[in-house]
Amino acid sequence: MSVSISPRSEKPNIEITALPKRSIGDLLKRGFVRLGVLPVFLLAAMIIFSVVSDNFLTTRNLINVARQSTYLVIVSMGQMLALITGGFDLSLGTVVAITSVVSATVMAWSFAAFPDMVALSIGLGILAGFASGVAVGGINGLGIALFNVSPFVMTLGMSSVGFGIALYMTGGVPVYGMPVAFGSIFGFGKFLGIPAPIYVTVVLFAIMTLFLYWTRMGRYLYAIGGNIKAANLSGINTKGNLFMAYVLCSALAAISGLLLTARIDTGEANIGSALPLESIAACVIAGVSLRGGVGRVENVVLGALFIGLTQNGMNLARVESYLQTVVLGTLLIAAVIADQLRQRVGASLQD
């Protein structure tokens, strides 16, 4: 029999990225796949709001946006941890509420008991609030990692439980009587013209960056979200790491809760109810995958800032607050659609 055998070509037929001719459309596609929808959103928001309002693009207003956004930035970084592992946390709002109520109650009580020891009562309050917030995350983690409850049910359930407890503790009434120093330092304090919450956020961001990219556990969280079976066969303690993800997630939310409490100077059971939605929106807009395993913290910060920016811009443009939630929900859905599109474009680019 006779067959022709062409010599095996030395060069594989994969044309690696640097092609001579590349259309602008192709470049845009690549940019979209790499960066996602966030730059588009940010740019659009900047342009629209600076046209609509003269006050928008001023240093004062932008610092204001940054400060207002810190609470969401911190919570979103927490949400991101849950999302990376392939879950999510709907109880973050509750964590903020319970932290606020507990810290305010303990602070007010100890301040009343020992009026001279301001630092002690502030410390006690912070500690108690933080611990109770983290406890919610601990229970979430136990349920999800140990008993295999789906994150949806577990955190939805806990959000109801926590919210109920916070309301029950306060009877629905704001808690007053904290030392003035707490609010004036952590809520309104400034250093070099920059508000205190921003410093806290920057430090947390630095820690998160190191944690996610430079520690084993950070790496493990991505692996667990990407393929939990492969992670398990690689000798990773998947249950322990999942548990810790939810604990850290609630710890971040608790810090946010403390800062918010300082800002409004009262313990409120009702703060934070919009946070689960807003934080998930921030993460998704920032390209964190809802299927787990993918997401970068610097983008999440930008995503949360974008939402803060949009809210601020809409306030300046006098968009009614009821309508604002409509915009937010729409943005979330648009971001998910864009994410799907990005997957498809990405797949076609790299097939």
Add this chain to the structure above:
Amino acid sequence: MTQAITEAVAYDGGAHAEWAPPLLRLEGVTKRFPGVLALDRVDFDLHAGEVHVLFGENGAGKSTMISLIAGVHRPTEGTIKFRGKEARMHSVYDARQLGISAVFQEFSLVPHMTVEQNLSLGAETCRYGLLQKKQLHQNAKELLNRLGFPLLAEQKTGLLSRAEQQMVEIAKAFRSDLSVLILDEPTASLTERETERLFALIEQAKLAGVGIIYITHRMSEIKQIADRITVLRDGKYIATVDVESVSDDQLVELMTGRIVDQVFPKINHLPGEKILAVEGLKTKSGLVKDVSIVLRRGEIVGLAGLVGAGKSELARACFGIESIASGRITFDGRETTGLGPREMLDRGMFYVPPDRREEGLVMIRNVRENMTLPSLGLKTFSGPVFLRRAVERQAVDGIAKRLNLQPPNTERSVDHFSGGNQQKVLLARTLTRDVKLYIFDEPTVGVDVGARVAIYEFIRDLCESGAAVLLVSSDLPEILNLSNRVYVMHRGVLSAELVGTDITEENVLNYFFERNVA
């Protein structure tokens, strides 16, 4: 030799008359995905009543080609002609209308629906906007009867075995008038008997004038059912040959573009000290009952048996991912019964799972992270708090070079590599730490001959450097050619231990089945 002559040879021997217009013809078909040229001016024709096998390594363009024919993708250049007329198919639906149906490796079945509902999905008959359930039921039953599939129309599809689901998928292809049937490795999950049944069905379809495009890696199947074979390599058309006029070696040569005189490397086994001893092991799943084996350094031990004989479960129990009911496992001088993967890794055992997508790799993360995932706890890669990323990078790049990863970019996500290169990443994971015993569970499933050779050489090197290797495999030639000793399992118990010249195909096969169990 020129291509024209090749084709002439092919047609000369063909039973199909040259003057009959082909059922399907691809002319200079090119498919370009951004960045990759998946198909490069490929010609192909299919006659009514023939089985035309597509043959080539992973990534040769077989899947791309059938996706074009089935209407999943559209060609960048070139034309597809159906019965002599150009066919522009914009979707799978268009292809179906022409009578072109594909059975892909991934099924398109709804597990919660019944067989009957799946069979009529997308083609339900209605009257006044309501489903004609009686009619649909009737149709489904007739279809199953006609094909001779022993399936109940009322059964939930999700409860069926993989083979049975495959039957449903094939039946779906037959539900309307069929002229071209595409089968992508249909026997991968079928038992011998189910395969026979499928072949009978293919024979039946041939007689009815259906043209069949068949993708397979198995030589024996080609000999059994193929009429002609078209070989693709690197997205290019290589040759079309008649099955009678070509030998296995020639086919491999055409596929790989080089002469593979010996797929299996020579291995120097130097059995040393005992590294693993399993005594009276029984798993909670009941798939392993009372098995005892011994492994030594410097040798490859094969673990053979039919699918479901419990060989994978035995290996997994050693690594601590299968619950143990009773028995004792001693590894490297210490008892390790019931320890988990973390402890086993730390003691020097490494288990490489059979399915890289399912449990081997984190597909969306990059090569670097995947390679070091099992070893991040080591001092090499991790300081007291932070990872040593520079060291990590260096180590990973070195391994990638050694295994000839293509493209050699370790920051690329594993998803974006070809199947063979993904398998390399899976194996590379074992090189990031010290291992005394490697367990390979079906290391060459769905892997082409070229990658196979590389994997065998990889395993040989590990063995010759003094490590113990347990090779769990359903591939008999692999077991016969690589092993120093062979354990054969049958229904959860050991049916034989074969050494040296006793390792023959006949011997091993004998112990696969019940008759020779002592």
